[in-house]
Amino acid sequence: MNSYDVAIIGAGAAGASIARELSRYKLNIAVLEKEAECGFGVSKSNSGIIHPGTQNPPNSLKGRLCVQGNILTRSIAKELGVDFQEAGELIVIFDERDLPRLLELKREAEALAVPELRIVDRGWLKENEPNLSPEARLALYAPTAGIISPYRLVYALCENAVRNGVEIHTQAKVENIISLSPARELNARFEIVTLKGTFRASYVINAAGLYADDLSRMAGIDDFTIRPRKGEEFILDKKKQNLTRHLLFPLPSKTSKGILVIRTADGNPMVGPTAEDAKDKDDLSTSDEGLKKVFSSVKRLVPAIDEADIIAYFAGLRPVAGEDFIIRYEDKAPGFINVAGIQSPGLTAAPAIARMVCAMLKKNGLNLRKKIIFHSKRKKPIHLFNIPLSKTQRFIRKDASFGDIVCRCELVSAREVSDAIAGGARTLDGIKFRTRAQGGRCHGTFCTTRLMKILSQETNTPLTAVSKRGLGSEIVKEERTP
Amino acid sequence: MLEKDLVIVGGGPAGMAAAISAYENGVSDILLLERDQYLGGILNQCVHTSFGISYFKEVLTGPEYSGRFINKVKAIDKIEISLKSFAVNLTKDKILTFIKPGLIQKLKAKALIMATGARERTREMLHIPGARPAGIFSAGLAQKLINIEGLLPGKEVVIAGSGDIGLIMARRFVLEGAKVKAVIEIQKQARGLVRNVVQCVEDFEIPFYLQHKISRIYGKNRVERIDVARVDENFQEIAGTKFQLECDTLLISVGLIPENELIEMAQAKMDKKTNTPVSNELNKTSIAGLFVCGNAFRIYDLVDSVTKDSVLAGRQAAEYLIRGSGRTIPAGLK
Ligand SMILES: Cc1cc2nc3c(=O)[nH]c(=O)nc-3n(C[C@H](O)[C@H](O)[C@H](O)COP(=O)(O)OP(=O)(O)OC[C@H]3O[C@@H](n4cnc5c(N)ncnc54)[C@H](O)[C@@H]3O)c2cc1C
Numbered sequence: 001m002n003s004y005d006v007a008i009i010g011a012g013a014a015g016a017s018i019a020r021e022l023s024r025y026k027l028n029i030a031v032l033e034k035e036a037e038c039g040f041g042v043s044k045s046n047s048g049i050i051h052p053g054t055q056n057p058p059n060s061l062k063g064r065l066c067v068q069g070n071i072l073t074r075s076i077a078k079e080l081g082v083d084f085q086e087a088g089e090l091i092v093i094f095d096e097r098d099l100p101r102l103l104e105l106k107r108e109a110e111a112l113a114v115p116e117l118r119i120v121d122r123g124w125l126k127e128n129e130p131n132l133s134p135e136a137r138l139a140l141y142a143p144t145a146g147i148i149s150p151y152r153l154v155y156a157l158c159e160n161a162v163r164n165g166v167e168i169h170t171q172a173k174v175e176n177i178i179s180l181s182p183a184r185e186l187n188a189r190f191e192i193v194t195l196k197g198t199f200r201a202s203y204v205i206n207a208a209g210l211y212a213d214d215l216s217r218m219a220g221i222d223d224f225t226i227r228p229r230k231g232e233e234f235i236l237d238k239k240k241q242n243l244t245r246h247l248l249f250p251l252p253s254k255t256s257k258g259i260l261v262i263r264t265a266d267g268n269p270m271v272g273p274t275a276e277d278a279k280d281k282d283d284l285s286t287s288d289e290g291l292k293k294v295f296s297s298v299k300r301l302v303p304a305i306d307e308a309d310i311i312a313y314f315a316g317l318r319p320v321a322g323e324d325f326i327i328r329y330e331d332k333a334p335g336f337i338n339v340a341g342i343q344s345p346g347l348t349a350a351p352a353i354a355r356m357v358c359a360m361l362k363k364n365g366l367n368l369r370k371k372i373i374f375h376s377k378r379k380k381p382i383h384l385f386n387i388p389l390s391k392t393q394r395f396i397r398k399d400a401s402f403g404d405i406v407c408r409c410e411l412v413s414a415r416e417v418s419d420a421i422a423g424g425a426r427t428l429d430g431i432k433f434r435t436r437a438q439g440g441r442c443h444g445t446f447c448t449t450r451l452m453k454i455l456s457q458e459t460n461t462p463l464t465a466v467s468k469r470g471l472g473s474e475i476v477k478e479e480r481t482p
Numbered sequence: 483m484l485e486k487d488l489v490i491v492g493g494g495p496a497g498m499a500a501a502i503s504a505y506e507n508g509v510s511d512i513l514l515l516e517r518d519q520y521l522g523g524i525l526n527q528c529v530h531t532s533f534g535i536s537y538f539k540e541v542l543t544g545p546e547y548s549g550r551f552i553n554k555v556k557a558i559d560k561i562e563i564s565l566k567s568f569a570v571n572l573t574k575d576k577i578l579t580f581i582k583p584g585l586i587q588k589l590k591a592k593a594l595i596m597a598t599g600a601r602e603r604t605r606e607m608l609h610i611p612g613a614r615p616a617g618i619f620s621a622g623l624a625q626k627l628i629n630i631e632g633l634l635p636g637k638e639v640v641i642a643g644s645g646d647i648g649l650i651m652a653r654r655f656v657l658e659g660a661k662v663k664a665v666i667e668i669q670k671q672a673r674g675l676v677r678n679v680v681q682c683v684e685d686f687e688i689p690f691y692l693q694h695k696i697s698r699i700y701g702k703n704r705v706e707r708i709d710v711a712r713v714d715e716n717f718q719e720i721a722g723t724k725f726q727l728e729c730d731t732l733l734i735s736v737g738l739i740p741e742n743e744l745i746e747m748a749q750a751k752m753d754k755k756t757n758t759p760v761s762n763e764l765n766k767t768s769i770a771g772l773f774v775c776g777n778a779f780r781i782y783d784l785v786d787s788v789t790k791d792s793v794l795a796g797r798q799a800a801e802y803l804i805r806g807s808g809r810t811i812p813a814g815l816k
Contacts, residue, residue, distance in 0.1 A: 282702050285613045312606050314614065389571055389579055393586045400584035405568040408517065443604040445620045449631050463633060468616035472703030475616055476633040477730070480658060 003188055004028045004167075005366065007201035009174050009215055011038035013150065013350040014339050015207035016157035021354035022361075023164035025368045030201065031158075031166060032194055034173035036470030037430045039154035041209040043347065044433065045284070045316030047233065047262055047273060050146035051345040052089065053114040054105060055252045062325045063112045065349035065356065070144055072351035077148060080156035081380025083265055089145035089247040090120070090129065092136045092301060098251055102140050105252075109142070116143050131243055131302050145247050149265035150347050151433040159423050160378045164371070170426070171470070172196035177204065177218040179333060189335045190219075203366060205337045205357060210281045210319045212340035219333045224326055224340060228281050228317035231256075231273025232290035236309040241267045248301050257344065259297040261305070266385075266436065271298045271305065273316065284315045311441065318343040327353060329360045337361070381419055384411050385436065406454070407447040409440025417451060421458045429469040431455065448475070487511035488799055489578055489591040491569045491744065494523020495785050496776020496792040497597035498551040501561050503796025504595070509803055510560045513589075515580055517568040521555065522548035523599055524622070525785065527629045530650055532677075537786040547785060572748040574769055592806060593771040593799045596745055597792060600738035600777040602647070608736060610642075612698040617705035621647040621735035625654070634658055636731025640708060641665045642696050646674035646783065648735020653682035663727050664689045666696055666710055668717055673737060675783055696732070697724065705732050740778045748772065765795040771806075773799050 006022060008015045011033035019031050035041065050073050056063030077084035093102055099119075106117050120141045125132055158168055176193040180200075188200040206215045213226040236243075241263065248261040256275035263269050274290045291307070298305050321341030330336045337360055339353060346353075362368050384392060384402065395415075396403040404414040412435045420434040428444075431437055431451055438444030438451065452466045452475060467473045488509050490497045493516025501514050520526065525533070528544030535541055538550070555561055564582065571579040572594070579588045602620040619627070619635055625647060627633045637660045641648045644667040652662045665683055670693055672679045683690050691710065697719055698709040712723035740758045751760040751768040758779060759767040765775050775795035776788045 285611065285698075285700075287611045288609075291609060291611075307609075310606065310609065313609070389586070392581070396581065396584060396586050403581045403585055404566065404583045405517065405570075405581055408568060411570065441604075442601045443606055443620075445602055445604070445623045448623055449626055452631075463631070469703070473616035474704070476627060476635045477637055478634050480628060480632045480634050 002030070003200040004030045005201065006203045006205065006361070007032060007190070007192055007199055008205045008207060009192075010041065010207040010209055010212075011154070011158060011168060011170075012041045012043035012207065012209050013039075013154055013347045014209075014342050014353055015205070016154045016161065017350040017354035018205055018207060018339070018357050019161040019166045019168075020157045020164070021351070021358055023161045023166045024370060024374045026371055029166045030199055031161070031168040032172045032174055032192065032199065033168065033170045034195075036170055036427050036467070037424060038158045038168065038170065039151045039433075040429075040469060042316060042319055043154050044151045045233075045314050046150050046231075046344070046347055047260065047270070048148055048150045048265055048347070049247060049262060049345075050084065050148055051348045052109070052142040052144040053112050054089070054091065054109040054117075054140065054142050055257050056108070056112060056345070057323065058108045058111050060324050061327065062343075062345060062349060065325070065352040066345040067112050067114055068352035068355075069345070069349040070146070072355075073146070073148065073348065076157075076351055077153070079376050080153075080160055080378045082148060082153050082156045085147045085265070086143070087145060087147050087245070087247050087263075088141065088143040089249060090125070090139040090141055091249045091251065092132065092139045093251055094133075094135050094137060094300075096137055099138060101251060102138065106140055114142060114144070117141065129245055129248070131304050132248065133301055133303055136301070147247070147263065147265055152265070153347075155423060155434060156378055160375065163375050163378070169194070169196055174208070174215060174218075177215065179219065203335045203337065203361060205339060207339040207342075209342065210317055212319065212338065213321070216338050216340060219330065219336045221330050221333055221336070221338065224321045226319045226321050226341065228278040228283070229320045229343070230276050230278040230283065230315050230317055232286045232294065232315045233270055233272030233313065234291065234294055234310050235264060235312040236269040236271070236305070237311050238266070238268045240269050240309050243269045243304065244302060250297070250301065259294050261298050261302050268311070269305075271295070278317060281317065284317065286313050286315050290315070312439070325349070325353070327356055329364050334364075381416070381423070381434070383416055383435065384413055406450050407435070407437035407440065409442050410436040412437040414454065417454050418458060421455060426455075426459065427467050427469050428452070428455070428475065483577070484587065484589040486513045486589055486591050487803055488593045488595065489513045489515065489589070490595045490597055491515050491578070492523065492597035492599060492776070492778070493518070493521040493563070493565070494597060494599055494776065495525055495548055495551060496599065496778070496788050497523075497595070498548070498555050499789045499792035500595045500597055500775050500796040500799070502551070502554055502558065503793040504800050505558050505560055507797050507800035509800050512561045514555065514561055514563050515567040515569055516563070516565050519566055521552045521563065521565070527622070527626045529629045530654075533785050535786065536784065537789050569744055572744040574748045574750075576769070576771060593773070593803050595773045595775060595795050595799050596742070596778055597774075597776045598741045598744065598778045600740050600781060602734070602738055603736045605734050608642075608734070610696055610699055613701050615699070615701040615704050617701065617731045618699070619731065619733055621645065621651045621733045624651055624733050628654060628658060634660065636660060636729075638663060638729045639731045639733060640696070640727055640729045641733045641735055643667060643734060643736035644672040644674050644679070644690075645735035645737050646678050648733055649674045649678040649682040651733055651735070652688055653686060656686045656688070662686070662688045663729050664691055664710070666691045666694045668693065668695045668713055695719070699732065705730055708732060738777065738781045740781065742774070742778055745772065745774060765791065765798055771802050
């Protein structure tokens with residue numbers, strides 16, 4: 001049985017950030033992920049906003065980590081070759097009577113050290129956000145809000161962690177955690193039973209997202225539960241990419257930041273999310289009511305938005321355990337750290353969470369010695385859609401398969417698909433998230449079979465085993481009987 | 483820059499017929515681009531017989547129909563065929579860029595015929611609420627999986643919409659040993675040809691629900707079941723009519739959209755509703771010398787009509803080129 005200094009449960013934004021941060025040190029680290037790929041939990045379906053830190057309760061942990069995370073994400077994105085766009089956000093009011101509330105938001109955010117906040121007026125809005133409703137009166141402007149592709153960030157963190165020696169085990173659902181203390185030696189305080197065998201570790205970090213309560217219970221800590229709160233989002237046609245310049249928010253409510261007009265890292269406008277308590281932790285369904293709610297709300301912000309431009313939609317579940325994040329070293333289970341209730345702005349906060357966890361480990365006896373060689377950089381994957389046609393020639397000359405176009409709607413070549421698989425893609429969704437193949441107008445009608453063949457060949461699995469997102473979601477049932 | 487008299491984008495039945503026609507009408511410098519590794523387009527996966535009845539006065543399968551054109555195109559040395567060649571950019575001056583393995587090529591065409599076919603409308607365009615598991619296919623993708631790749635997508639199938647490909651796939655699935663539980667159409671009538679309703683659905687006793695819609699999809703990893711409900715004149719669900727069907731596969735067959743992104747890129751006037759170029763004459767666009775034919779011009783029920791339309795486009799392109807060269811148009815132009 002392999003023994004590790006640290007086992008991290010969950011390869012979402014939190015787990016992946018922690019893994020990459022810890023990979024700077026001379027440690028044996030294993031990440032245990034139940035899904036077929038990293039990032040397939042909460043972290044794949046969210047708004048992708050790197051929040052500036054507004055709209056957080058004063059003195060909240062999530063507020064503090066969000067502000068730090070916003071700063072850290074910029075350099076991490078640069079190191080790992082992930083696009084980060086600083087779009088800026090506007091929290092818009094339609095009635096001057098709401099100004100005191102807006103000023104309160106500003107004060108609260110300033111107390112958290114959110115930089116460069118200011119109130120902008122109708123004239124500014126008209127000039128800088130032309131499609132915003134003419135009824136919008138004032139807005140709180142936070143220029144440091146940004147956009148990132150959440151899954152590409154998680155993939156990049158994971159790839160880089162692996163490069164620096166971390167082991168990532170997918171399809172390794174943790175089923176039980178056995179505390180071996182106090183009798184055993186330090187580097188085997190826990191035995192972690194997974195569907196891929198048993199692992200020993202002296203420290204366990206529970207970053208299991210929606211299931212963090214179950215995992216915590218396994219370690220004997222049961223003072224919180226995670227309730228899923230659903231958010232439905234709708235992606236619009238890229239033809240409308242100039243709809244808005246900033247990320248647009250209404251005044252926030254108690255439970256959510258409201259329904260937003262934003263855009264994805266690929267430039268599609270996106271509207272949502274809703275915020276409804278869900279019963280089931282796998283309920284990722286969308287609804288007619290959600291669609292109506294989103295569109296009636298965002299049309300108030302931007303009247304030009306049209307349901308007819310919807311090209312895709314999805315739902316995500318926020319892992320909610322009360323008002324704030326729960327990040328703590330559990331004295332009752334020495335060596336066990338909970339990273340739970342990572343609701344919004346968890347994607348933003350993730351790198352700050354990672355630093356906080358490192359500090360906790362150090363304080364509680366883990367020896368953090370820096371490696372002499374840490375590969376901080378990751379080569380940015382090449383995507384034809386990011387390259388002007390005039391420069392494409394260079395790549396096609398270097399490797400002919402850059403000229404072998406697999407996905408015509410999004411212009412994805414066979415080489416990019418192979419690179420995605422080399423980077424860890426094992427499913428059609430994983431290929432889509434990395435390369436955009438199947439993500440365009442035809443939704444994979446034309447390229448699915450080709451992608452299946454490439455995946456099957458390069459991972460040496462039968463075509464019948466190729467799946468959308470892991471076991472149980474195989475694309476076809478069987479080979480035809482001739 | 484490389485120059486060509488005529489470039490045809492798309493090597494399906496439309497592009498091939500246009501190429502042959504242009505050649506027969508005097509064009510001698512033709513480049514035919516096809517993004518796939520073989521000519522024939524969508525007909526390659528249409529292994530059923532129902533092609534050629536009006537054009538060849540014979541009943542052929544899709545590959546047989548296209549085979550006749552493939553042989554003919556290949557025999558004409560003035561038609562250069564470039565496979566795995568994907569056109570990525572077109573300007574209003576008819577400068578076309580295409581990519582193929584190992585090469586990106588920019589060229590100036592005196593005339594162009596776009597024969598880029600159509601794509602299927604998707605589930606996303608219908609906004610069917612519910613889960614997004616594996617097991618949801620456009621009818622055309624299911625057809626390709628079975629007929630070309632030799633794979634069976636599912637065993638208990640429901641078909642949403644009654645487009646021709648969906649109807650044909652209903653029969654195909656039954657013949658493959660799967661169970662087709664229903665065809666569900668929101669309109670009052672079938673979308674596809676009567677002949678396909680009779681031969682592919684009624685003859686196999688597949689339940690056919692008109693004025694019904696799929697109101698929800700269930701299933702965590704794979705489709706497990708769907709809700710179906712009757713709709714009123716305004717396509718709104720009628721309360722109390724909902725029922726469930728268990729299935730592992732949902733095919734979407736709700737029509738085709740012409741693929742004209744290149745023409746749009748070239749800034750020809752477009753009709754946003756139909757995604758086709760605005761033109762007051764058959765096969766023409768608002769850009770002189772840029773022609774369009776086959777399903778890219780208009781969604782046809784029969785390939786025979788595509789062929790006729792494309793023969794005309796080939797002739798128009800020939801006329802345009804000959805006029806441009808100052809030669810007089812021969813009387814015998816076909
Ligand atoms: C609709 C929506 C919009 C959002 N928008 C934003 C935003 O714009 N900006 C922002 O900052 N935040 C946003 N968030 C919040 C953000 O998505 C989350 O805070 C963040 O993704 C949480 O990351 P995580 O790593 O904690 O969880 P996850 O990504 O869920 O990671 C947990 C991982 O643990 C794995 N796991 C679970 N159980 C086990 C087990 N037993 N064994 C092994 N592995 C297990 C899971 O498979 C999963 O991969 C949004 C959330 C939602 C739902």
